[in-house]
Amino acid sequence: MAAQREGERFPIADAHNDALLGLRVEDPVPRGQINLEGLDKGGAALVCFAAFVGARERYAHSRLQEALLLVDRFYAMVEACGFQRVTHPDQLTPGKLCALLTLEGGDALEGQLCNLRVLYALGARMLALTWSNDNELGCGCNAKEDSGLTRTGLEAVAEMNRLGMMVDVSHLSDRGFWQVLEASAAPPLASHSNARALCPGVARNLTDEMLAALGRKGGFVGVNAARLFLTGSQDRPATLEDMLRHLERMAALAGVEHVGLGTDFDGISSTPEGFEGCEKYQALPEALLRRNWPEAAVRGVCYQNFVDYWRRVLECRPAKGRA
Numbered sequence: 001m002a003a004q005r006e007g008e009r010f011p012i013a014d015a016h017n018d019a020l021l022g023l024r025v026e027d028p029v030p031r032g033q034i035n036l037e038g039l040d041k042g043g044a045a046l047v048c049f050a051a052f053v054g055a056r057e058r059y060a061h062s063r064l065q066e067a068l069l070l071v072d073r074f075y076a077m078v079e080a081c082g083f084q085r086v087t088h089p090d091q092l093t094p095g096k097l098c099a100l101l102t103l104e105g106g107d108a109l110e111g112q113l114c115n116l117r118v119l120y121a122l123g124a125r126m127l128a129l130t131w132s133n134d135n136e137l138g139c140g141c142n143a144k145e146d147s148g149l150t151r152t153g154l155e156a157v158a159e160m161n162r163l164g165m166m167v168d169v170s171h172l173s174d175r176g177f178w179q180v181l182e183a184s185a186a187p188p189l190a191s192h193s194n195a196r197a198l199c200p201g202v203a204r205n206l207t208d209e210m211l212a213a214l215g216r217k218g219g220f221v222g223v224n225a226a227r228l229f230l231t232g233s234q235d236r237p238a239t240l241e242d243m244l245r246h247l248e249r250m251a252a253l254a255g256v257e258h259v260g261l262g263t264d265f266d267g268i269s270s271t272p273e274g275f276e277g278c279e280k281y282q283a284l285p286e287a288l289l290r291r292n293w294p295e296a297a298v299r300g301v302c303y304q305n306f307v308d309y310w311r312r313v314l315e316c317r318p319a320k321g322r323a
């Protein structure tokens with residue numbers, strides 16, 4: 001605790017939020033669990049903004065169109081809020097809020113890898129292959145019969161490896177998870193998932209074996225602030241302590257260099273007491289220091305582990321694909 005100087009803040013990287021869903025291009029300033037004042041107060045340094053696209057029945061228009069609407073909001077937000085848009089870790093600038101565009105739900109591709117490349121060209125650097133539903137790439141965690149990834153899903157993983165995109169297994173089915181672990185040349189991440197052993201039956205969380213395998217492969221897992229994924233019940237309130245329990249189990253299995261934060265803010269209806277929004281980011285390092293975590297490990301969990309992971313993904317690109 002003594003190592004932390006008075007008033008010093010820990011830079012924060014948050015691997016997942018759904019703030020784009022609540023924005024309008026005419027008014028693209030986030031005011032939810034992710035909000036402009038809170039990001040500043042909380043010490044946010046690198047924030048991943050997800051363009052969420054779910055099952056086709058949700059939309060009157062195409063799913064690619066839905067992705068593009070959200071990408072448009074992302075660009076409007078970056079401009080209105082003065083964020084620094086980043087597509088490579090070398091662009092990260094201390095003292096600036098760096099915003100990274102990510103994709104949640106391979107539905108956006110509509111089964112076409114050309115759409116993946118176009119979304120990459122627009123700045124997307126992470127894709128969750130599925131949301132909880134099934135899509136052209138594979139089965140989500142709610143699959144009744146888990147047939148894992150499709151052929152197109154495996155092709156998408158290979159193309160993401162070539163491009164240097166982070167392959168996100170949050171929301172993926174169990175079989176799909178293990179296929180990605182085996183097939184992906186680069187380490188995957190679970191951007192916003194918790195430990196299943198602490199709330200059995202929650203398929204969105206990862207088993208101990210999955211957490212250990214992610215760590216061995218050089219991956220990353222971000223702790224999620226959703227009540228259901230922390231306590232196992234939508235009716236049981238969660239606290240910051242619950243987040244720490246999950247984080248500590250994840251760190252014990254995956255390795256402390258392989259865990260961080262993926263809050264899911266603005267994608268979740270209830271937040272933990274003591275960690276209600278991005279303005280409370282600093283409560284995490286403060287609590288970890290109180291639990292006698294070494295300061296270097298706290299810095300890693302708050303920020304550096306995610307950046308290091310991103311670099312490992314880029315290092316796995318085939319030499320020819322590097323630019």
Ligand SMILES: [Zn+2]
Pocket residue numbers: 104170171192264267
């Ligand atoms: Zn999600």
